[in-house]
Amino acid sequence: MKFFRSLLMSISAAPLIHALPSTRTTPPIHTIFQFPNLTALENVATRGNGNLLITATSSNSLYQLNPLSPTGYITVATIPNVTSLLGIAEFQPDVFAVVAGNFTTVPPHTNPGTYSIWKVDLSRCYTRNCVGKKTKITDLPEGGLLNGMTLVVPGCSTALVADSSVGVIWRVDLLTGAYKIAVNDPLTQGPPDGLPLPIGVNGVHTFGSTLYFTNLFLNGGFYAQVPIHTSGPNIGFASGPASLVANIGTGDDFALDKKGVAYVATNAQETVDRVKRDGSFAVIAGSFNDTILEGCTAASFGRTASDGAVLYVVTNGGLAGPVPGTFREGGKVVALDTTRL
Numbered sequence: 001m002k003f004f005r006s007l008l009m010s011i012s013a014a015p016l017i018h019a020l021p022s023t024r025t026t027p028p029i030h031t032i033f034q035f036p037n038l039t040a041l042e043n044v045a046t047r048g049n050g051n052l053l054i055t056a057t058s059s060n061s062l063y064q065l066n067p068l069s070p071t072g073y074i075t076v077a078t079i080p081n082v083t084s085l086l087g088i089a090e091f092q093p094d095v096f097a098v099v100a101g102n103f104t105t106v107p108p109h110t111n112p113g114t115y116s117i118w119k120v121d122l123s124r125c126y127t128r129n130c131v132g133k134k135t136k137i138t139d140l141p142e143g144g145l146l147n148g149m150t151l152v153v154p155g156c157s158t159a160l161v162a163d164s165s166v167g168v169i170w171r172v173d174l175l176t177g178a179y180k181i182a183v184n185d186p187l188t189q190g191p192p193d194g195l196p197l198p199i200g201v202n203g204v205h206t207f208g209s210t211l212y213f214t215n216l217f218l219n220g221g222f223y224a225q226v227p228i229h230t231s232g233p234n235i236g237f238a239s240g241p242a243s244l245v246a247n248i249g250t251g252d253d254f255a256l257d258k259k260g261v262a263y264v265a266t267n268a269q270e271t272v273d274r275v276k277r278d279g280s281f282a283v284i285a286g287s288f289n290d291t292i293l294e295g296c297t298a299a300s301f302g303r304t305a306s307d308g309a310v311l312y313v314v315t316n317g318g319l320a321g322p323v324p325g326t327f328r329e330g331g332k333v334v335a336l337d338t339t340r341l
């Protein structure tokens, strides 16, 4: 989620200092596509055929882009009555759940009560003119700022959705639309006061029976974990308290590799940080004064034979916190080759 750099600086400088790398490898990185100015990309998922599905807080369009031949993008679904799309997760082959709601990027502002979860079916959608079939799964009127989304177990129909403003994680049954609070922990809350938009838990992803999550602002931001039930009536619910994994600073959404190593987009820190399960971490790309990952919000690995080790990172172009001395720009899709890390 985006915010003003001055807000980041005012919370605490300490996490930024912690996040600076002691050693640094620089993997190959390049921009593969840039959207028009004022496009604030928010999240990304990879289809089985390798195409990227990209959400933006600046639009109610779900974008598709082929990262291996990025000549442009198409819109595969438009969600009515909202201004923004956020978290996205695939719950059946080529069928995606998408968070929709009214969020304003500049200045950062949420409209509680406007959020809903939608199903976008792309399973019969392989042409360049693909238009997915969309249906609303449920409104979630108690939601304050629904954000990142994941499944409890890959391919299951139980989703977990971060609520950055209420400071909880919701469990949503994607088949019935039933929802309940699954995690309500001191570490999922937003910061107590002092910010116009106190964003807490942000990205969420499961690895086995552990739910990993970022918190954007609380205590300067961090990466944490909470054990969850993976079956039975309590599926998705916390089975114990959350605990800190690493003080990485402002963590936005992230991708997990096959070993559970996280690649976290740090938004206005302008970096991607790699965090191992033991809590060790390093900045692997970008820097506080570099525009390449300016305002990075989320990441997803490629899924074809040629790009399985490529991490696709989306950015908001620094709309709410540009790199000092540079112009704001349109959101980008950036490819980061993790092969040699």
Ligand SMILES: *[C@@H]1O[C@H](CO)[C@@H](O)[C@H](O)[C@H]1NC(C)=O
Pocket: 080, 081, 113, 114
């Ligand atoms: C749009 O959202 C508003 C507020 O929730 C609701 O009253 C209205 O019925 C919705 N309109 C449509 C077309 O869904």
Ligand SMILES: *[C@@H]1O[C@H](CO)[C@@H](O)[C@H](O)[C@H]1NC(C)=O
Pocket: 081, 082, 083, 102, 113, 114, 115
């Ligand atoms: C979102 O904002 C638009 C434009 O202000 C408004 O028409 C719409 O009803 C809002 N949607 C909901 C769900 O409240």
Ligand SMILES: *[C@@H]1O[C@H](CO)[C@@H](O)[C@H](O)[C@H]1NC(C)=O
Pocket: 288, 289, 324
């Ligand atoms: C970023 O640039 C500013 C102004 O040029 C400088 O004061 C600051 O030390 C730089 N920060 C980093 C992390 O390089």
Ligand SMILES: *[C@@H]1O[C@H](CO)[C@@H](O)[C@H](O)[C@H]1NC(C)=O
Pocket: 037, 038, 327, 328, 329
């Ligand atoms: C993008 O839009 C912002 C806000 O209008 C403006 O300040 C900035 O200069 C624009 N950037 C470019 C590259 O046009």
